Amino acid sequence: MTSLFVRRAVRAVAVLLVAAPTLLTAQAATGTIRGKVSEASSGRGLADAQISVVGTRVGALSQATGEYTMVAVPTGARVIQIRRIGFQPVNRTVQVLAGSTVTVDAALSVSAINLSEVVVTGTASPTERRRVGTSIATVDSTVIAKALSVTVDQALQGKIAGAQITQNSGGPGGGGISVRLRGTNSFISGSDPLYIIDGVIVDNGSAQLTDLGGRSNPQNRLADINPADIDRIEILRGAAAAALYGSRANNGVVQIFTKRGAIGKPRVSFSTRVGSNELREEQPFNFYPYDVNGNPISRFNLQREIFRRAPTYEQNLSLEGGSEATRYFISANTSEDQGIIRSTSSKRQGARINLQQQLSSTLIANVSTNFVTTKNAFQAFGEQNDYGIMGSLFFAPTQYDYRPVNGIYPLPPTLGTNPLLAIARIKNPQTINRFIGSAKFTWTPIPKLLVDYTAGLDNAAFEQGQFVPRGAVLGTAPLSTGQAQSVYQNTRVINQDLVAGYSWNPGQTFEWKTTGGFNYTQQTLNLTQSGANGLAPVGELVNAGSVPFGTQRFTQLRTLGFFAQQDLAAWNKLYLSAAVRYDASSTFAPQQRWQAFPKFSASYVLRENEPGLLNSVRLRSALGWAGSQPGATNAYSQYVTYTNAAFGGRPGFVNDITFGNESLKNERAREWELGTEVSALGGRVGVEATYYDRLVSDLLFFQPLPTSTGFSRQFAPIGKMSNKGIELLVRTVNVDQKNLRWESTVTYTRNKNNVESLSILDFQSAGGYPNRIRAGEPVGVFYGSYAARNCVTGALLLDSLGRYRRSNQTADMGNAAQRVAISGGTCNDSLNKVIGDPNPSWLGSILNEITIGKVLRLRALFDGTFGNDVLNLSTRAQNSVISNNSASYQRELLPYGDARKLAPTFNSRTQGIFEYWIEDGSYVKLREVSASYTVDWSPVKRIFRDGVDLTVSGRNLWVWTKYSGYDPEVTAFGTNAGGLGSVQTTAADRGIDFGAYPIPRVWSVSARFTY
């Protein structure tokens, strides 16, 4: 049935394409339109305005001076539309005569909300925002450029309502970033959105090929993308908006468009940035100058030796320009980001060529090619306590001097490695060679029919090495005998997309548009690992070892989908849309895999660009379904498979204890949203507000099977989870005078997650950590032991030494009757309970931008997260008996009589009381601050056309928080990280600070020259 369907669809597509030539119309005579776009308040030329001829494919972008030229405009009465983000669009009707030139100038006035903005994502072909029943966030190149971030996802922090963008680690090269749109929507399929660059679905995996910290997330592969190449990003937050992406759209979609080049003379732009990364603040350690017996000793501050002020550099060179027929954007980029932990760094070098060529009056070809090499020198952190630097720092007692003596680094007494040894000798190099390319053909045989075909390739060759010298870590073989590894993974994503849209306007009142197409994606992962333990004293490669190991893995995933969409517009006010995607993935069982994902949306424009207090009002609502697929790790979960269990020197098969699910199907989300966009006070206040309600069913996880069957578990649907919330974005133009302009953007996001039901017992999502999935609670709540309290007074119950009593310890609490007796009630009866929630109750940001004159721009972005808890396992590690290096442990050493004195073993008692380590992780960060000055003196402008922009900026300069660790934002788990051999992470595992890499404070100065 499947293949029949495919064959029919192929035939339909073929017929459509072959029959089309008869529709081709003869080439008509054309004219030229030129003009200048300027800002109404200041008269200054506006760059990057989009000028298009309605009903044709002809268009142009204004240059830095605001000037533009469009040639090959079909003759006749034409409507010219001029649009730019942040301004109200303008339509002009002109008569175009064959061979002549018409001038159309336009002055645009500010508008905080723009209903005519063209968006691509979520619909089959570009459309105006007003027509879309869902909220779509857009971020343009100027916003990205001003963030001065290392990666694209970093640049989005604090800019999008409904998105929780967390930097999981502060390592170089962007750190690992996770993006949650409207909460957590899956346990095991990840919760990061689908990323599409120029129509190519790209890999944003964060899996590491050697153990760089268990499930930690030093970098995700979006870090390979140069932010300076990006023209625009569109974010679809939910299922209703993203239904056309079918079984992968549950977590939303981020579509990235790179720069295309503006028509005009070649324009060269060069920018350079030099910055400095530094540790925001040191943690208090135990620096008490006496030991446990009161004898004077000296203590050592390892932080001084581990952290450094590290430079960061970036250079971008781009060349763009073109004629009507050909446009080009060529860029080269090099950057080096050194980490605040010595010996860590990330370098990126890349180049891009984007070409657009008009092949005929009806056919345009677009080619994008991007090659990038990312080279990282990382050190392990997070859960990795054998050779991880941060874990070893937290476990290293301060009474030892860790500097080398006679070239030999002393190892700590009990656990881990000497961080200084790791810095000097342990190596984890990575090289990622990545090519992302796409070819897109746009064919307009008749003005009403538009056919787009895109073929894309994302090929990443990821090489990762490891060298841990012999004797570098404590503990037993094999690691203590040294380890060398070389792991190679090739990830290839191939996409094909065909979209055909036909529109017609019966009687001008109605507009009718039918769209259909298909999408095919194939993802292939090929991994080979070789490694060895028992290293010779000299030699860092695998062949220096005596005990070899290795593995190979090959994984392929394919997704095929067809879609159709019908849009109806009436009176330029009412827009209705219905669409369906019919989708199948190779991951799912044949009889379950074809699934339909419908969506419906309505949009009504009550007012548009009216004078007075209330200028524009739009109401919108949408209902849609989308799915999600598990990743490559679970690609073959539908099969009952066998494992090679060699015995007695012979190969043998035994059943995998995870039983295949022969009816495996995708997770399915239903989302409903309702929202409005309002523009008021002459366009100076814009509000976007959305309420959403999402329910994800058939959530996949491991369902326990009776172990008496010889199996332990099965990958199967186990529950439902909901996310409900509101998103609010307010843009205001507070002052708009000739020489002073002050704009503000405020976002507010509130999301309430709830695990609605589970068909299995509640379970710990992150093996060994208290994140738990429990019905009726938000996903990943902390569940564990607590300090018992008096049920009447609420006071902590202390034992005779003044130590806490641990709820799940019989030694502390006695038997059931004694428990009630010492508690004065039954409030401590449960051994464990919910002790915290890593999910924030709300997020907010405030961005202020002030432009003084034409030349000075000031900008500050505050970004905050509120009501989330963090489990501070880093300080817990410091407090353990083997580490005894915390400030709290220091209090145990104080003489009796000191008011701050803690009872001996107070700290070892708190080790088992997880509630004690829960802290409020709310924070406000000064995420971005910058001052830019444009040197536009005429001698400068003679050389550099747009003057020279000089910027001083900072990222993460200040943090306001009650959290006691390095940073409440970092967490030990990446999203769905789970590298080679490590445990798979679930999206529920959040808010664990365990040896995380602190996020640095970054200062930088940059200059931009345009010739």
Added chain:
Amino acid sequence: MRMFKRCVVALAATTLGACSLDLQNPNSPTQDQVTSSPDGVIALATGLQGRFAASHFNYAYMAGLVTDEFAATAAALISISDAEQGSVAPGTGIADNVFNSIYRTVRTADELLAGADNLSGSFEAGTRSGLKALAYALKAEALGEAIQSYQQVPIETFNITAPVYVSRAVALPIIRALLDSAAAQIAGTPPSAFFTASILTPGVNLSNMIQIFRARYARMAGDNATALAAANLVGRSGTSAFSAFTYPAPGVNPYSNVTGGTNGIAVRRQFRTSMLPQDQRFTYFVIPSTTLVGRTATSPLDPFSNRYAISAATQPAYFPDEALLIKAEALAIQGDLTGSQAALDSVRTDCTGGRGLDDPKACLPALTAGQSQAQLLAEIYVQRRYELLGTGLRWEDARRRNAIRGPAAPPALPVDGQRCWLPYAIGDRNANTNVPADPAEPTVFPTGCSL
């Protein structure tokens, strides 16, 4: 233009035609690939032997801990040091490993039986009988170890969603019938040379293994005639009498993994110190120590000998002298005290060179003639302790002799076993409504375990 269109059509047609969504998993074979090819079924037989060796070890490890054989190497190993005192909470990993791995062995044995029948045309008769006999024998022994650990056990588990638990009284005849089937298979059609050379793990004698298992469960059922007959069929001398699992690299003998680290155990020193001074059998099992202690300073230990501690050491599947001890017991109960004493003495007097076997050698003098039945049975019990360390048989011996105290009752007398049963595995409890409540442990000593 036309060229372009042709390209698009060709590309769309070829790629869509090629994009089958039914992808095979190249990393591991599927059930169909394994169970429907002779090679796959032969590999299952190897997998079964590996799984049996693992489940047998898990059982022996746990049985040793809850009797007076093994103890934790450190107090910090909480679940192990709890278990050596008889305390095993539901969900304890080392206990659940016993149940879970036993039923994995059973699963693979069932698959092998099905595969040998389905592909009967592909195997020569002797290969098929060998495969089936191996599957029957290892399934029976795995289930037998289950009934020595759990008060009730599931018996029918193959492709059943929620297996039902039955009592030992119901399970034991089924186990014995499986072993009789195994014996009948190889008696009817002797295993082929191919089976013996290429399928059976080198170092294992299938016939001896089946007969000793038959004797073991006949003795447990009180069927002394069958126990005697089967024990007499077990080889007594020469290397072929012995069966051991081998662990060529990168395989690792499971005991070498638990001599330290997070699962560390060692032999209680009293195993050696309670022996008669002349008894040499401790040298087989331990390296005498005067310093090694475990959970507390008052729990002295001896480390495992290199027969256990080194990773390439072979592990006995059974000790042939168990057959002699079963024979002695059967004869004593039947009233043939002279015959019983002769069999017992051949164990006691086994010394250097012995019967050509690398097994524990007591080098004790023969008993004085004319022992009473009670004296003989008591002596058999003592000999079983020193001869069969690390086989898990000590637990059932303690149980049948009412030498078990419950974990809650402080010992009034020296005790041999710390608890009657393990709690049922949490993995089964969470997904199978047929799991009975965990049996109560006895609170007074001495008392029998409720069966």
